[in-house]
Structure formats: C-alpha cells, structure tokens
Amino acid sequence: MQIEANQIxxxxxAGGLARRMGGGDKSLLLIGGRKILDYVVESSCAQLNTVIINANGDPKRFAAFDLPVQADIVPDFAGPLAGVVSAMAWVKQNQPNVTHIITMAADTPFFPKDYVTRMVDMMQFQEKRLACASYQGRTQPVFGLWPIDLFDDLYKALVEDDLRKVDRFTAPYGVADVPFDELAANPFFNVNTPQDIALGEQQLEATNTLLTHD
Structure with a gap:
C-alpha cells in the first residue's frame, strides 16, 4: 500500500537534556545567525504537511515556530523512544487518519532535503514495517519512519519493560536501512558540544560555497 504525504x-x-551543552535547549543556539531549530523546522515543513515538536518544559519557548508542542507522556526523560510514543499519542488524538510518523532530531540542522521521500520509498521497496536512516555504515536511530500501530507495543516496552535503546525495540519488527552515503558531508551531523557549533558553522559555509558555484 502506498503511503501518501498526508498520512505522515x-x-x-527536542526532549533531550543536553547534558554535554550544560543543559538548556541546544536547538535554540545559533549557527550562521539562525537558531539550529530554524533549519530543522524549515526542512521538515518543506517535506511534510504536518510537523510537531516533542519537548518537555514550558512550550512557550517554541512559540515563534507556530507548531504544536507535545511533551513526553512517560516520565523520567526516557530518551528518543519517549518522544516517538508521545508523538504517536498526539497523532492518535489529533489526526486519527495518519498512519505513520517520521522523526528528526532538533539539533541536526543539515538533514537531507529528500529525507521523507527516500525513507518512505525504501521502506516500501524493502517491504519493512519501519525505516531508519544511515550514513557511511552508521545508523541514525533518531531518524526513523514509524507506523502508528506500534503505539501499544512501544508504550509497554517503555513503561513496563524499561526499554530505552531504539534499535532493541525496532529490530524484531523489521527495519529498512536507508543510506545517504552519496552525500559528501554527514547530513546527520548534530550539535552536542560547544565545539560542534564551530563545526556547524564550517559545514554551513562549505554548503553555501557549493550552492554558489552550482
């Protein structure tokens, strides 16, 4: 069955604790004079009809992005899987006809512009239930395509089984690997430390240079 854009x-x-950055919202730090989250929102909204932010704490700090904000529905900052199951809960309540969610990290400003299309195409080509992006042999578990019908299984895994690792949950269901190896720079570069801000500035400058010469 073909998955349409309005079904995703x-x-x-953005629910992480950002310990290596000393806490706070690293997605609101600046690269190239713009918030990291500006890049993520712009690319996400260009590829999808509906986008939400998963974040804990006061949602007003994201008000400028004019997107729904869904907090974790499980306690204790349970990692990316908590964001996934919480987003599924939002979809079930607000858009019950949607069949899938696709996830992006809030601190990853340069993720691919064709990310959604390639994830959907490869998942269907490989006839898998889920898809996960990769780059140069390294999986990117925060960049995944998830069917909403896994909500009950995922909620149980988090709350009853205390499961935290993405790949441990997804493996039994079958996961399509979606490589983006042809890209010169890692499109899933994410900001974890203050030093990464400088690296992000360099990658942005290199990207802009390439676009100027195209």
Missing part, C-alpha cells in the same frame, strides 16, 4: 506527521525530537 513529522516529529522534531
């Missing part, structure tokens, strides 16, 4: 909701996962 995009989820920007």
């Amino acid at each position: 909701v995009g989820v920007i996962l």
Whole structure:
C-alpha cells in the first residue's frame, strides 16, 4: 500500500537534556545567525504537511515556530523512544487518519532535503514495517519512519519493560536501512558540544560555497 504525504506527521525530537551543552535547549543556539531549530523546522515543513515538536518544559519557548508542542507522556526523560510514543499519542488524538510518523532530531540542522521521500520509498521497496536512516555504515536511530500501530507495543516496552535503546525495540519488527552515503558531508551531523557549533558553522559555509558555484 502506498503511503501518501498526508498520512505522515513529522516529529522534531527536542526532549533531550543536553547534558554535554550544560543543559538548556541546544536547538535554540545559533549557527550562521539562525537558531539550529530554524533549519530543522524549515526542512521538515518543506517535506511534510504536518510537523510537531516533542519537548518537555514550558512550550512557550517554541512559540515563534507556530507548531504544536507535545511533551513526553512517560516520565523520567526516557530518551528518543519517549518522544516517538508521545508523538504517536498526539497523532492518535489529533489526526486519527495518519498512519505513520517520521522523526528528526532538533539539533541536526543539515538533514537531507529528500529525507521523507527516500525513507518512505525504501521502506516500501524493502517491504519493512519501519525505516531508519544511515550514513557511511552508521545508523541514525533518531531518524526513523514509524507506523502508528506500534503505539501499544512501544508504550509497554517503555513503561513496563524499561526499554530505552531504539534499535532493541525496532529490530524484531523489521527495519529498512536507508543510506545517504552519496552525500559528501554527514547530513546527520548534530550539535552536542560547544565545539560542534564551530563545526556547524564550517559545514554551513562549505554548503553555501557549493550552492554558489552550482
């Protein structure tokens, strides 16, 4: 069955604790004079009809992005899977006809512009229930395509089984690997440390240079 664009909701996962950045919202830090989250929202909204942010704490700090904000529905900052199951809960309540969510990290400003299309195409080509992006042999578990009908299984895994690792949950269901190896720079580069801000500035400058010469 072909998955249409209006059957997918995009989820920007911003619920982490950012310990290596000293806490706070690293997605609101600046690269190239713009918030990191500006890049993520712009690319997500260009590829999807509906996008939400998964974040804990006061949602007003994301008000400028004019997107729904869904907090975790499980306690104790249970990692990316908590964001996934919480986004599924939002979809079930607000857009019950949607069949899938697709996730992006809030601190990953340069993820691919064709990310959604390639994830859907490869998942269907490989006839798998889920898809996960990869780059140069390294999987990117925060960049995944998830069917909403896994909500009950995922909620149980988090609440009853205390499961936290994405790949441990997804493996039994069958996951399509979606490589983006042809890209010169890692499109899933994410900001974890203050030093990464400088690296992000360099990658942005290199990208802009390439676009100027195209």
